[in-house]
Amino acid sequence: APIVHVLGARPNFVKAAPVIDALASRGAEQIVVHTGQHYDEKMSEVFFHELGLPEPDVNLGVGSGSHAAQTASLLVGLEQEFTGRSPALVIVYGDVNSTIAAALVAAKLHIPVAHVEAGLRSFDMTMPEEVNRRLTDQLSDLLFVTSPEGIGHLANEGISVDKAHLVGNTMIDTLLANLAKFDSERVRAEHDLPERYVLATMHRPANVDAPETAAALVGHLHGVADLADLVIPVHPRGRANLMAAGLDEHPRVHVLEPLGYIDFIAAVRGAAAIVTDSGGLQEETTILGVPCLTVRPNTERPITITHGTNRLVTFEELVPAARKVLEAPRPDADRKPPLWDGAAGPRIADVIMEFLVEQP
Numbered sequence: 001a002p003i004v005h006v007l008g009a010r011p012n013f014v015k016a017a018p019v020i021d022a023l024a025s026r027g028a029e030q031i032v033v034h035t036g037q038h039y040d041e042k043m044s045e046v047f048f049h050e051l052g053l054p055e056p057d058v059n060l061g062v063g064s065g066s067h068a069a070q071t072a073s074l075l076v077g078l079e080q081e082f083t084g085r086s087p088a089l090v091i092v093y094g095d096v097n098s099t100i101a102a103a104l105v106a107a108k109l110h111i112p113v114a115h116v117e118a119g120l121r122s123f124d125m126t127m128p129e130e131v132n133r134r135l136t137d138q139l140s141d142l143l144f145v146t147s148p149e150g151i152g153h154l155a156n157e158g159i160s161v162d163k164a165h166l167v168g169n170t171m172i173d174t175l176l177a178n179l180a181k182f183d184s185e186r187v188r189a190e191h192d193l194p195e196r197y198v199l200a201t202m203h204r205p206a207n208v209d210a211p212e213t214a215a216a217l218v219g220h221l222h223g224v225a226d227l228a229d230l231v232i233p234v235h236p237r238g239r240a241n242l243m244a245a246g247l248d249e250h251p252r253v254h255v256l257e258p259l260g261y262i263d264f265i266a267a268v269r270g271a272a273a274i275v276t277d278s279g280g281l282q283e284e285t286t287i288l289g290v291p292c293l294t295v296r297p298n299t300e301r302p303i304t305i306t307h308g309t310n311r312l313v314t315f316e317e318l319v320p321a322a323r324k325v326l327e328a329p330r331p332d333a334d335r336k337p338p339l340w341d342g343a344a345g346p347r348i349a350d351v352i353m354e355f356l357v358e359q360p
């Protein structure tokens with residue numbers, strides 16, 4: 001029986017590539033189900049191509065919708081898929097709607113579930129991702145944890161620590177495997193970027209969904225652009241609100257389409273600082289040694305603050321913090337979280353192969 005990977009959204013693709021690779025080299029039979037949660041060429045195909053992911057065996061084409069509508073079509077599509085393929089194990093990644101939907105369907109069908117990136121907690125249940133993480137972890141038989149405190153979070157929720165494995169971070173595996181390709185000079189030339197710039201990404205519902213909040217955010221981003229050129233590839237979510245608030249009306253703001261993985265990380269590598277509300281970028285900047293200002297009240301990735309370059313800021317703190325970071329010398333890139341060494345995928349594959357042997 002095959003191992004089925006369920007991938008839906010951009011960060012899933014980045015996290016899955018090393019696991020699929022490591023399982024392939026151990027001879028595992030694998031199926032890739034793309035749910036179609038992300039479907040734009042720039043949000044999906046580009047990533048499969050650049051990361052060398054196998055073509056999905058099926059694309060469920062669930063597309064966008066309200067949480068209920070999107071999750072409902074995920075449940076129906078995945079149930080059909082799992083029933084037809086009888087997987088030995090379903091592997092889910094991160095905290096998106098495709099993650100919880102796949103875990104829920106598999107659990108009801110008595111198919112074991114492995115969760116890659118288990119144990120992260122923001123303790124903020126207004127974030128859809130926090131809901132998805134908590135429930136996915138409850139339903140999982142194998143929990144692959146990126147950061148030591150994750151084990152404690154799972155234990156506090158009554159999850160047996162025997163199921164949890166501290167393995168490191170597969171998103172960082174992908175980053176380190178592609179390091180030589182992140183040519184910031186090439187990206188600067190190809191996208192006509194200035195010599196020195198701050199790179200921003202904003203897509204959290206709490207920051208971009210309400211027009212008034214998006215407008216306030218744009219005001220602060222313009223404040224950053226007063227200090228340095230601001231490059232901002234815009235995620236489809238929030239594009240309308242950010243543009244309606246005049247994001248590109250500042251002469252030093254450069255709005256870009258979403259970038260592919262290689263160009264995006266190359267642009268991050270070449271930036272003087274990052275302003276973001278992304279989860280993954282807090283981790284990637286930690287390893288690249290680029291200062292990161294995260295515009296959120298909390299983070300499920302506190303290790304990027306204690307062992308990395310990340311700092312949380314409110315809207316009001318953003319401009320003063322950016323000024324400080326732009327004046328300071330580059331932070332020390334030698335502090336790294338334990339096991340963020342590029343070998344998380346092989347560690348996960350070893351645990352999975354052993355788990356499958358022990359299955360009845």
Ligand code: UD1
Pocket residue numbers: 009010011037038039040043064065070095096097098128129203235236237279
């Ligand atoms: C999802 C994840 C979020 C993750 C993000 C990464 C959930 C609950 N959220 O958010 O955790 O950080 O992916 O990108 O799963 N859209 C397009 N084209 C696409 C995909 C989306 O235009 O290919 C637009 C649609 O208008 C859609 C909106 O973006 O309604 C939101 O898409 P959705 O998949 O619901 O969530 P994201 O905001 O992308």
